[in-house]
Amino acid sequence: MSLAEKVGQMFVCGFEGYVPNDDIKALISNYHLGGIIYFRRNVREVGQIAGLSYDLQKWNEEQSDIPLLISIDQEGGMVARIDSDEVTLVPGNMAIGATRNIDLAYEAARICGLELRDLGINVNFAPSVDVNNNALNPVIGVRSYGERADLVAEMGAVAIRGLQEAGIAATAKHFPGHGDTESDTHYGLAEVPHERERLFNLELVPFKRAIEEGVDAIMTAHVMFPAFEPASKPATLSRHVLTDLLRGELKYNGVIITDCMEMHAISKHFGVAEGAVMAVEAGADLVLVSHTFESQVASIEAVIAAVESGRVPEAQIDESVKRIMELKRKRQMDRFSRVTADFASRFGTTARKDIxxxxxxxxxxxxxxxxxxxxxxxxxxxxxxxxxxxxxxxxxxxxxxxxxxxxxxxxxxxxxxxxxxxxxxxxxxxxxxxxxxxxxxxxxxxxxxxxxxxxxxxxxxxxxxxxxxxxxxxxxxxxxxxxxxxxxxxxxxxxxxxxxxxxxxxxxxxxGAIPARGKLPVAIAAEYPFGHSATLQS
Incomplete structure (x- = not known):
C-alpha cells in the first residue's frame, strides 16, 4: 500500500444524503477512505439503508480490494440514528441498567447487532461505558448504565458480547470516561480532575472489563485528565493517555478511534486537521471526521504531510493499518449483499420486540x-x-x-x-x-x-x-x-x-396493570439512593 492508501484507511467520514453523493465518492476514489459513518441524514427505511451500504461497498470495490468499515451510533433509547418502526429499537443503557438484568442486556445488544448487520453496517459506536456519577452531566446521562462502576462494567461487557457475537464490531466509549463532567465536548473542553487512584477505581473499571471481553474498538473522549496528561489537551490528543495508559498499562491491542474531530473541544481549540495529526501522534488508529468535506480532505492531507515530514513515523501508521485490516477481516466487512424481496421481514420480529x-x-x-x-x-x-x-x-x-x-x-x-x-x-x-x-x-x-x-x-x-x-x-x-x-x-x-x-x-x-420493577441506577438524592425503589401506598 502507498502512504496515501494507508492514511486513507485511518479515516472514517460522513456525508449528506440517502445515496452516495459526490463528496463521499471522491473520498473513496481519491483519498482511499477506509470508513463511513451514518447519521439520521443518511437513513430513511431499511431497504434504503441496506441499498446505501451496498452501493457504497460496490463503489469502493471498483477502487480497492479493502472493504469499507460502515459505522453508526445506534446506542438505543434516545440515541438511535435509526428509529424507524421497521427495526427493533432497543432501550437505552440507563433503562437497561434499571432492570439489573444481564440476560436482557445481552439480548438487546445481540438483536441490535443482527439488524445492523443486515443493513450492511459492521461497526456500532456502542456501548457507552461511561460511569454517570455526576447529575449535572449534560451529554452522557441516560447513555450510561448508571453511576456504579461494577454495574456499568457488567452491563457493558455483555452488550459487547452480544454485538460481537452478532458479527458487529462493538466500541466502548468514551475513554478514559466522560461520566463525571459538567461540560459538553460538542461545544467546548471538559475536564475530569480526579487523581489516578480514583480514576482506576471508578472511571477505568468498565474499560478494563471491556478489554477483558475482547472489545474490537475503543473510542476516545475529548476530555482532559490532568492525572494522566499534565498538558492542557484532551485524551484524544494525548500520547500519555492513548499509548502509555491504554496500550501500555491496560494492555489494549484493538483499534482506537477518536470521537468526531469536528466537535468544538477539538475544532475550536486545535483545528480539525491539526487535531487529526495530534490524534495519530497520540496513538489513534482511526480518525473520525463526520461532517465537512473540506475538513475531511484537509485532515487526510495533513496526516500524509506529517508522515512525509518525519513528524509521525511511518512505522506507526503501519501498525495502525495492521489493526484496521485485522478488524475488517475478523468482522468480515467484505460480506455484503443486495436487498431481497423478503428483506423487511428480518426486522422488528415479534420475538425481538418481546425482548x-x-x-x-x-x-x-x-x-x-x-x-x-x-x-x-x-x-x-x-x-x-x-x-x-x-x-x-x-x-x-x-x-x-x-x-x-x-x-x-x-x-x-x-x-x-x-x-x-x-x-x-x-x-x-x-x-x-x-x-x-x-x-x-x-x-x-x-x-x-x-x-x-x-x-x-x-x-x-x-x-x-x-x-x-x-x-x-x-x-x-x-x-x-x-x-x-x-x-x-x-x-x-x-x-x-x-x-x-x-x-x-x-x-x-x-x-395498575403491572408493578414498577426498576431500581434506580443512579442516586437522585440522599433519600433516593442507588438501587432504591418504592412500593405503592394505596
Whole structure:
C-alpha cells in the first residue's frame, strides 16, 4: 500500500444524503477512505439503508480490494440514528441498567447487532461505558448504565458480547470516561480532575472489563485528565493517555478511534486537521471526521504531510493499518449483499420486540408515591407531554404518535393530551396550566436532555402541585434527576426514555396493570439512593 492508501484507511467520514453523493465518492476514489459513518441524514427505511451500504461497498470495490468499515451510533433509547418502526429499537443503557438484568442486556445488544448487520453496517459506536456519577452531566446521562462502576462494567461487557457475537464490531466509549463532567465536548473542553487512584477505581473499571471481553474498538473522549496528561489537551490528543495508559498499562491491542474531530473541544481549540495529526501522534488508529468535506480532505492531507515530514513515523501508521485490516477481516466487512424481496421481514420480529417489551416493563422505577397510584380509570385525566422540537448533537426531533396519553387511553375512559415543547415559553406554560383547570387527575411527563430541567417544565409541575384536591403524578421520560427541582410532589416515577414501548410500559404501571420493577441506577438524592425503589401506598 502507498502512504496515501494507508492514511486513507485511518479515516472514517460522513456525508449528506440517502445515496452516495459526490463528496463521499471522491473520498473513496481519491483519498482511499477506509470508513463511513451514518447519521439520521443518511437513513430513511431499511431497504434504503441496506441499498446505501451496498452501493457504497460496490463503489469502493471498483477502487480497492479493502472493504469499507460502515459505522453508526445506534446506542438505543434516545440515541438511535435509526428509529424507524421497521427495526427493533432497543432501550437505552440507563433503562437497561434499571432492570439489573444481564440476560436482557445481552439480548438487546445481540438483536441490535443482527439488524445492523443486515443493513450492511459492521461497526456500532456502542456501548457507552461511561460511569454517570455526576447529575449535572449534560451529554452522557441516560447513555450510561448508571453511576456504579461494577454495574456499568457488567452491563457493558455483555452488550459487547452480544454485538460481537452478532458479527458487529462493538466500541466502548468514551475513554478514559466522560461520566463525571459538567461540560459538553460538542461545544467546548471538559475536564475530569480526579487523581489516578480514583480514576482506576471508578472511571477505568468498565474499560478494563471491556478489554477483558475482547472489545474490537475503543473510542476516545475529548476530555482532559490532568492525572494522566499534565498538558492542557484532551485524551484524544494525548500520547500519555492513548499509548502509555491504554496500550501500555491496560494492555489494549484493538483499534482506537477518536470521537468526531469536528466537535468544538477539538475544532475550536486545535483545528480539525491539526487535531487529526495530534490524534495519530497520540496513538489513534482511526480518525473520525463526520461532517465537512473540506475538513475531511484537509485532515487526510495533513496526516500524509506529517508522515512525509518525519513528524509521525511511518512505522506507526503501519501498525495502525495492521489493526484496521485485522478488524475488517475478523468482522468480515467484505460480506455484503443486495436487498431481497423478503428483506423487511428480518426486522422488528415479534420475538425481538418481546425482548424490548420485557426490558421496558422491568425498567420503570417508582421513586415515591403517597397513595395516588394506580390512577382512577374512570376519572377524566389530562397528560402534559413534552415534545422534542429542537435538535441537539445527540437528539433530533422525532414525531411521536404513540405517547403516554395513547398508552393510558388503552385502559382508561377519558384521557386528553396537551403537547408542549421541552423548552416551553411563558405563554405555553400559562396555556398548559390553564388547560388543567377542572381536572382532578393530572399526569405530567418531564423531559430533560441537559443538566437541569427547563424552568418552564418546572413551573408547570410546581403550579399543578400547589392545587388542592388534585392527584398529580410526574414521570421523568429521560434523565431521572428532575425530582430535585420539585422534591415535595407526592408521586414520581422514572422511565429513562420516551420511546413508544417504554410509554406502553409506563401506562400499564400507572393504570395498575403491572408493578414498577426498576431500581434506580443512579442516586437522585440522599433519600433516593442507588438501587432504591418504592412500593405503592394505596
Amino acid at each position: 424490548v417489551r420485557q426490558i421496558c416493563e422491568q425498567s420503570v422505577t417508582l421513586v415515591k408515591d403517597d397513595g395516588q397510584l394506580p390512577l382512577d380509570k374512570n376519572e377524566p385525566t389530562i397528560v402534559i407531554w413534552p415534545e422534542v422540537k429542537e435538535r441537539t448533537e445527540v437528539d433530533e426531533p422525532v414525531e411521536q404518535r404513540y405517547t403516554l396519553a395513547a398508552a393510558l387511553s388503552e385502559s382508561m375512559a377519558n384521557v386528553q393530551e396537551l403537547r408542549i415543547g421541552t423548552n416551553p415559553e411563558p405563554e405555553e406554560v400559562r396555556n398548559a396550566i390553564e388547560a388543567c383547570a377542572g381536572y382532578k387527575q393530572i399526569v405530567v411527563a418531564t423531559y430533560n436532555a441537559v443538566s437541569t430541567l427547563h424552568e418552564g417544565q418546572v413551573e408547570i409541575v410546581r403550579e399543578l402541585a400547589a392545587r388542592s384536591g388534585v392527584k398529580l403524578v410526574v414521570a421523568s421520560t429521560r434523565n431521572p434527576y428532575d425530582l430535585n427541582q420539585f422534591p415535595d410532589i407526592a408521586t414520581y416515577l422514572c422511565c429513562y426514555e420516551n420511546r413508544p414501548m417504554t410509554m406502553a410500559a409506563l401506562g400499564k404501571v400507572l393504570a
